[in-house]
Amino acid sequence: MAVVLPFDPAAEIDAEPSLEGILTLVRADMERVNALILSRTGSEVTMIPEVAQHLISSGGKRLRPILTLATADLTGYAGDGHIKLAASVEFMHTATLLHDDVVDDSEMRRGKLAARMLWGNEASVLVGDFLLGQAFRMMIEVGNMRALDILSTAAVVIAEGEVAQLAAAKNTATSEDEYLAVIRGKTAELFAAACEVGPVIAGRPKVEQSACRSYGMNLGIAFQLIDDALDYGGSRAKLGKNVGDDFREGKITLPIVLAFRRGNDEERAFWKRCLETGEINEGDLEHAMKLLARHDALADTVDRARHYGAMAKDALGLFADGPAKRALLDVVDFCVARAR
């Protein structure tokens, strides 16, 4: 089922957006982060490195730690602390993924079997806890109280967002604002924290810290919205999971929120049956795709993502032009362009 998502024709004039710029910018630092990640998943309890590395080595883009390194570069940080903070951010993310898979009963993650399918839910919960603990240890070693505050608050907000999503799950009456509040918590908060700690350890003024935080927050929202759209329109290779997984799991994402509100009573009854009662029959996914298309729900989700992407780019306005700023702007274009 190939659904071509719409995109801004103006964007076509540019070359295909890529992560090349930021990967070049942080290459040397990222090698140190990767070595640190490898060493801090080590344990005499062999199941820990096995489970952790199954996920960590499965080809995630490591976007979050890259953002920490790039914002540290952007704000002229000269020390070593950004390496450990970047690794902490990736561990926090990995811990969240391990726990999410248990919460969602997911079978696949990044195109591989989810860890819980190989080692069980127990191992996913506990290795997640281990990684979260290691994340805190690394942050504490850096010793910057403000960075500690930001990242520990993010850990709380993420968990809160996940519980909120659980409570809102299968509720088709979720409004767009409510949905945005959920993804601010479960996705965008970590992007925001990852970007904020760069200027914080660089000792830059509050206005630069806020600018980087705002960049990360809006990028995170855009990133999640594109993910939501891709779930109904991407290729399996791009997704690392199956098209329609959100549908089968009864997840209320923005495309659904829009289609539900724009639809008629009969359509709303369809969404309720599939997503609230979980009664999904042959052909229902195809019908859902048709309804999404009828109401431009995917196109408008991508449009909303583009809006947050624009906010992310504007947040960096006060920084001088240079390779770090250009690389961070490219990341936004890359994330939004994934939907093409």
Add this chain to the structure above:
Amino acid sequence: MAVVLPFDPAAEIDAEPSLEGILTLVRADMERVNALILSRTGSEVTMIPEVAQHLISSGGKRLRPILTLATADLTGYAGDGHIKLAASVEFMHTATLLHDDVVDDSEMRRGKLAARMLWGNEASVLVGDFLLGQAFRMMIEVGNMRALDILSTAAVVIAEGEVAQLAAAKNTATSEDEYLAVIRGKTAELFAAACEVGPVIAGRPKVEQSACRSYGMNLGIAFQLIDDALDYGGSRAKLGKNVGDDFREGKITLPIVLAFRRGNDEERAFWKRCLETGEINEGDLEHAMKLLARHDALADTVDRARHYGAMAKDALGLFADGPAKRALLDVVDFCVARAR
């Protein structure tokens, strides 16, 4: 099934050991800790306080935060930081319980239905993550780097111990030393950390920090061994769960380690069938109790606990006599005497 566990006749001369002394010692501080616990489980996401307070209000003894308060008192701490550290310790413990129930598929906890039975595994995992995050936030607010280091290391060691137990689960060949390593991680480490941070924030010398840590570590081991024995011999009211739960879950605890090694081939085949393959029939628990009695496995487990209890008491030798020291010594007697 009433199994009378043996106890040291010499102990009978004393009055029934109780927590009265330590509860009186920390009463005023503990009220502040309880208020803090209540306020920090608050969230607009109503499921979070519901789940957290179901467990927190279910009548745990709050032994770990009490230990933090008492060791702070013992070492002359005059500030406010011990309140937040004590609440952090309790949140770390509560998070572990929520995750453990998911890992163990437990139905009961402290005589009530486990949270996961009421709100599902998902909520238990995520609210645990929330509480762990809140624990770190409170520690960070206290701002003592050494205390942060101790508690974050404990979080890692606890998770590592839990994974080690998972890997060793259902392996009747587990040796006593291997089993001790597991319970040092999963139980005693948090006792040790809870006791160590008292003298740390009081700015006391290393020798006092180590003494308190050693007290906590050995008390934690004794506490867990008595728990292991009670699982085969306590009353349901005392346990907050059913007699034989460990047996039905295939948990290898010290009574089993001892009985397995002291038994003959036929007995070992019985333990393997029940605990490794999980094939448990009518009458098997009763037979297990008989084998434990035949080899003095429960009596000797309590004896081992008494040994660690004695080490815990000796660890406090260098502190001057006074209400705090006496209260901490009483805690050891109380924990060991639970097996009566």
